[in-house]
Amino acid sequence: MISIKNISKSFEDIQAVKDVSIQIEEGELFGLLGPDGAGKSTLLRMVNSLMIPDEGTIRLWDLDPVKDYKKVRYIIGYMPGKFSLYTDLTIEENLEFFATVFGTTVEENYYLIKDIYQQIEPFKNRRAGKLSGGMKQKLALSCALIHKPKLLVLDEPTTGVDAVSRAEFWEMLQSLKEKGITIIVSTPYMDEAQLCDRVALMQGGEIHACDKPAHIVQQFQYPIRGVKTSNIYKALLDLRTYKSTHNVYPFGEFLHWVSKEQLFNDEEVIIFLKDRGHLNVQVRDIDPDIEDCFIELTQFNEKINA
């Protein structure tokens, strides 16, 4: 079990992580969601012992990453945000190097990486620098796993990877989870939230919510509509002046319009827009998703802080 209590970390002029507390259960696939600069990498580096928190405590089972960093480094598999294997070594050499460095052999824990490694094994004599993004990521995961870590810390593993490889990657994480490995993964992609057991929404160094993805969505208490007109930008500006608007923001080809009032008539919105010269006005029911929740939580908090 991993417990993070009141963790803060500042760099020269910026507070990267502010009073964060999270509990992660054993065997959980835990997602850390947030945009670039939210403080995800810093938090992960404090968990894996690469950085010392200014305040607060972290426990990985009974280990303290500050004091017991040597022991922690045996039980952790870490994949940094940047591809950080040796580009001038081949796939096989990279894997063997990390296996030996962690005091094991490729054969010993092959069962753990088999599903992943088999996909890149045909190219095992190719240098890592000449691999595609998806293959690099599979190799990095194999290297992080080769010593059978108890905890896998993945920093934005799917950033810069194509959609198909991303889906495959999450399948791999699921199967690793079934093998009993606890996984913490950070990602800026909101759609990946539903693939995690629980997620923490992080923004500006703070955790704004930490729950199962479904629960977070359930807590979204406002009615929400998808709105589309022939002039979407003007509609955005107009809706901001509408009396019952709680929030409105572009979302794909639609605007997401969030109402302050629980009871209201879609017709009123349509009339409001038509009065302002909008054509082809569409208003439709939608379910809020995790990104709506994220926007709601972070913007709401920002208003309070301001």
Add this chain to the structure above:
Amino acid sequence: MKRFKAFVKKEFLHIFRDSRTMLILVAMPMVQILIFGFVISSEIKNASIAILDKSKDELTQEATQKLLSSGYFRLDKYLKSEQELETAFKRDRVKMTIVFEPGFAKHFYSDKTANVQLITDASDANTARILSNYASMILRDFQQSHNATIPNGNSLINTEVRMFYNENLDGVYMSVPGIMAMILMLVSAMMTSISITKEKEFGSMEVLLISPLKPFQIIIGKVTPYIFMALINTLSILAMGYWVFHVPIKGSLFLLLFEATLFTILALSLGIFISTVAKNQMVAMFMSMFALMLPTILLSGFIFPIENMPFPLRMISNIIPPRWFIIVVKKIMLKGAGIAYVWKETLILMGFIVLFVGLSIKKFKVRVE
């Protein structure tokens, strides 16, 4: 141990797979020693000389003709007295002055020995040596051909060589120890500092840190291949110096290699120290260039004699490690000195090692910043 071996193997692979690194490690030492060697000992033609003829007889004029027609020398001016020597060297930049003693012909024919003095500007020691050798040879030739024309000719022209500005002719073989210092510095300090900062820059340092590898294993592992490369370089420089430029190795080769290894370790510890301070390869490279290479070239006595430096620079040269190494190599190679004569410098080198290793250990971080 297995971990360490795997690490060293990886380092060797990095070196062998990067053609630029290989080029720097293997080709550059060869090229440099050839360039320095040949630039310094290149054939000399038309060197400007001055002549101070205190005798002014037929024989000295004949000798002068002989010297000037050889093609090696070009007469700059006749001097009238010894007072003009200084200005001839300093202002007119003559390389050599030939002084015939008064009554040269008389001494030659009746006393059987005539004296001629070859005074050279030895601040360019190599040229000085070559010029005086040429002149001596020509004068010996001249002496023989004259002895053949007279019955029972066994007279002698006695040439005395004098060096101006650098009486001991330091620096004739100076280039080999200097190049050795420079290349070991380059291979060891620059290459290690770059290879360590490369891991930082590419992020693989994070993965290494998170592994159970201990910091000293990472560092020693990084450094080991370069000790080998440096040793190979030392041997190739010595071999080229010995066979191509005939630089003697009078002292013990074993002691020489020991000192070279010591200096390599010193340079490596400097490289490690730089890598703990530098954030990326660029910075590491510039720090190595400016903090190590330039002082090695300029302040170690490699090119410019330390005695001629102004006082503050002479003081600074004391803290330039290659300076001590160059002294050691010179003593061993050229003077055949044993450990009894170089222990002081050896201790200084060891002191530097302790200092930089200590600083690096203090600075090396088991975490990221």
